[in-house]
Amino acid sequence: MSQMMYWEALRRAHDEELGNDPLVIVMGEDIGVAGGTYKATQGLYDKYGAERVIDTPISENGYTGLGIGASFVGVKPIIEIMSVNFAWLATDQIVNTAAKVRYMSGGQLTAPIVIRSPGGTAHQLGAQHSARMEKVFMGIAGLRVVTPSNPKQAYGLLKSAVRCADPVFINEHELMYNMKGEVPDEEFFHPLEGSEVVRQGRDITLFGYNISVHWCLQAAEVLSREHGIEAEVVDLYALSPLDREGIKASVARTHKAIIAEEAEAPVGVGAEVMAIFNEECFFELDAPPVRVSAANVPIPYNHKLEKAAIPSAKDVIAAALSLFPGKH
Amino acid sequence: MKVMPGFAQQGVAENDSELLSVTDKKRLLREMLYARRFEERCYEAYVERKIGGFLHLYSGEEACAHGVLEAARIGHDYVMTSYRDHIHAIKCGSDPRAVMAELFGKEGGTCKGRGGSMHIFDVAHRFMGGYALVGGPFPLAVGIAKGLKMKGGDEISICFLGDAANNQGTFHESLNMAKIWDLPVLYVCENNLYGIGTRIDRSTAVQDQYKRAAAYDIPAVQVDGQDVEVVYAAAKKAIEHVRSGNGPYFLELMTYRYRGHSMSDSNAYRSKDEESKWLKRDPIHILRNRLIDSRDLTLSEFKEMDKAIIEEIENEVIGFAEQSPEPRVEDLEKYVLAENDPYVHGGVN
Numbered sequence: 001m002s003q004m005m006y007w008e009a010l011r012r013a014h015d016e017e018l019g020n021d022p023l024v025i026v027m028g029e030d031i032g033v034a035g036g037t038y039k040a041t042q043g044l045y046d047k048y049g050a051e052r053v054i055d056t057p058i059s060e061n062g063y064t065g066l067g068i069g070a071s072f073v074g075v076k077p078i079i080e081i082m083s084v085n086f087a088w089l090a091t092d093q094i095v096n097t098a099a100k101v102r103y104m105s106g107g108q109l110t111a112p113i114v115i116r117s118p119g120g121t122a123h124q125l126g127a128q129h130s131a132r133m134e135k136v137f138m139g140i141a142g143l144r145v146v147t148p149s150n151p152k153q154a155y156g157l158l159k160s161a162v163r164c165a166d167p168v169f170i171n172e173h174e175l176m177y178n179m180k181g182e183v184p185d186e187e188f189f190h191p192l193e194g195s196e197v198v199r200q201g202r203d204i205t206l207f208g209y210n211i212s213v214h215w216c217l218q219a220a221e222v223l224s225r226e227h228g229i230e231a232e233v234v235d236l237y238a239l240s241p242l243d244r245e246g247i248k249a250s251v252a253r254t255h256k257a258i259i260a261e262e263a264e265a266p267v268g269v270g271a272e273v274m275a276i277f278n279e280e281c282f283f284e285l286d287a288p289p290v291r292v293s294a295a296n297v298p299i300p301y302n303h304k305l306e307k308a309a310i311p312s313a314k315d316v317i318a319a320a321l322s323l324f325p326g327k328h
Numbered sequence: 329m330k331v332m333p334g335f336a337q338q339g340v341a342e343n344d345s346e347l348l349s350v351t352d353k354k355r356l357l358r359e360m361l362y363a364r365r366f367e368e369r370c371y372e373a374y375v376e377r378k379i380g381g382f383l384h385l386y387s388g389e390e391a392c393a394h395g396v397l398e399a400a401r402i403g404h405d406y407v408m409t410s411y412r413d414h415i416h417a418i419k420c421g422s423d424p425r426a427v428m429a430e431l432f433g434k435e436g437g438t439c440k441g442r443g444g445s446m447h448i449f450d451v452a453h454r455f456m457g458g459y460a461l462v463g464g465p466f467p468l469a470v471g472i473a474k475g476l477k478m479k480g481g482d483e484i485s486i487c488f489l490g491d492a493a494n495n496q497g498t499f500h501e502s503l504n505m506a507k508i509w510d511l512p513v514l515y516v517c518e519n520n521l522y523g524i525g526t527r528i529d530r531s532t533a534v535q536d537q538y539k540r541a542a543a544y545d546i547p548a549v550q551v552d553g554q555d556v557e558v559v560y561a562a563a564k565k566a567i568e569h570v571r572s573g574n575g576p577y578f579l580e581l582m583t584y585r586y587r588g589h590s591m592s593d594s595n596a597y598r599s600k601d602e603e604s605k606w607l608k609r610d611p612i613h614i615l616r617n618r619l620i621d622s623r624d625l626t627l628s629e630f631k632e633m634d635k636a637i638i639e640e641i642e643n644e645v646i647g648f649a650e651q652s653p654e655p656r657v658e659d660l661e662k663y664v665l666a667e668n669d670p671y672v673h674g675g676v677n
Contacts, residue, residue, distance in 0.1 A: 062504075064467070065468050067471060073479070093468075097468065102666075104449070105447070105451070106440035107662070108451040188677055
């Protein structure tokens with residue numbers, strides 16, 4: 001194990017996959033000569049050349065479609081979309097082609113592409129650079145969606161996504177690229193399905209993914225220290241398909257549940273997890289589960305308003321305490 | 329607006345390699361006639377409700393696919409197009425029975441009934457699909473070309489699309505990328521003068537589509553798309569350019585579709601006068617008459633051929649599609665994701 005930053009873990013996965021297979025390519029805006037906005041491809045242009053580490057024009061739908069077409073003839077493209085807000089422009093190719101081509105060709109053709117993109121609210125980037133899109137992509141049949149919450153996952157999920165025969169969307173976060181964590185020294189492939197119990201506890205489950213896993217972990221410490229509540233924290237690193245069995249098993253252990261997401265509530269990850277509670281483990285619940293979500297607004301520029309729009313560990317704590325009458 | 333092209337000097341053969349032999353011309357005549365009869369039989373099957381959804385027929389445009397693909401290397405080069413795709417697939421080598429079975433939604437179809445008329449795929453013959461978002465294939469075709477260039481073979485990527493697709497952003501994004509990376513892709517613009525029901529002069533600032541390729545410094549020509557020999561000669565030059573590593577090429581073929589955009593279209597937006605002018609330049613009649621004039625064919629031979637084709641389509645093609653089984657409902661969720669992919673559940677470490 002060695003400590004590395006999230007971006008370093010991504011860079012290592014890129015480097016290993018480029019080294020492993022001459023048909024792996026990386027493409028995106030400023031990922032070559034400039035080394036990537038978040039450094040995920042730093043130095044790889046010099047190492048592998050312009051044919052394989054490709055600076056694209058600012059044409060998100062076009063270069064995503066190009067990656068998909070290349071994947072039809074055996075190329076394994078890793079496509080970086082600089083901000084998930086720009087991925088809206090590429091939804092045509094992602095949704096109409098990559099996700100559907102296996103099905104509508106009767107299994108003849110697949111689009112084994114990887115799309116990496118940071119989605120999330122950083123620091124005063126305004127409404128058009130702060131959106132979260134995972135809710136959109138996880139609703140599309142034929143597309144896998146994963147969202148690493150730490151460097152180990154960032155490395156291992158990208159490695160598996162490159163090797164997997166399905167199109168995989170990797171949802172990252174602008175605020176997490178400098179996060180440090182342990183990554184195995186040996187090559188490692190993280191499963192693309194499932195969930196992970198990252199803290200054990202008997203009283204309540206806090207479900208999170210990507211950045212909200214960290215709010216849940218912070219909240220769990222406070223709940224334990226100040227309120228004597230032991231929370232289990234479950235990391236839903238796979239958003240599509242969601243781990244129904246893992247969700248059900250945790251609720252069966254704790255009988256109370258919170259789902260925390262950075263995005264707005266309507267038609268979101270929380271909504272979907274709530275539906276799974278209903279369908280899989282309704283009678284295990286001792287109290288109505290609660291969603292912790294963003295305000296349903298375009299993200300404001302003003303720092304105070306921006307902070308008010310996005311949930312935090314405090315909101316997770318408050319939501320958890322609401323399920324323990326007399327504890328607050 | 330230019331509704332009748334006059335391209336006498338463009339696209340004609342300049343050397344022997346761009347000429348078709350009499351044997352080839354007779355075969356192409358049969359293939360184009362087969363295509364016409366196939367599409368007309370689809371029309372009937374649609375009226376009989378054997379074919380559902382949307383149905384876009386190629387009647388009138390046969391010389392485009394046949395002339396270009398005759399000049400390509402079938403089964404070697406990669407081909408894709410829009411939703412008007414049956415004939416391109418058949419010319420690429422797809423079994424017409426499987427294409428018709430696909431239109432009937434049957435398990436014996438090219439895509440096991442999952443695709444339908446707008447989504448014919450036959451990867452074994454390198455027909456990489458029919459796509460139903462206008463302009464969607466532009467970047468996919470550049471991507472195939474990128475892969476082919478990386479792998480170092482001499483295959484090329486050929487993308488057929490209509491004139492109206494050129495008003496999508498993907499046209500500009502894709503031509504730009506094709507040029508900056510000099511990728512082996514041939515764009516074939518089948519200019520039938522209408523985008524759905526809107527005439528080109530009402531939707532498009534520059535009506536000569538080949539001129540738009542100049543914005544990306546891509547060589548382009550416009551030729552008569554109703555004369556298969558002209559199309560063949562122009563495509564030979566275009567394909568030679570692309571295969572030799574000179575980068576992309578844009579070939580505009582002036583053509584006309586006889587039916588509406590799809591079966592739900594009454595053609596009310598076109599004048600009878602315009603239609604009859606184009607009917608006089610029917611691609612099958614042009615080639616037939618030329619072969620009769622040169623005494624390589626008689627009218628009665630042509631009629632015999634036509635009769636045999638109609639019978640073959642009825643007995644072999646429709647018969648196969650009728651008898652092919654429906655897909656099983658138990659298989660509804662098959663083909664969404666890869667089955668048993670080792671990277672999904674870990675276990676590969």
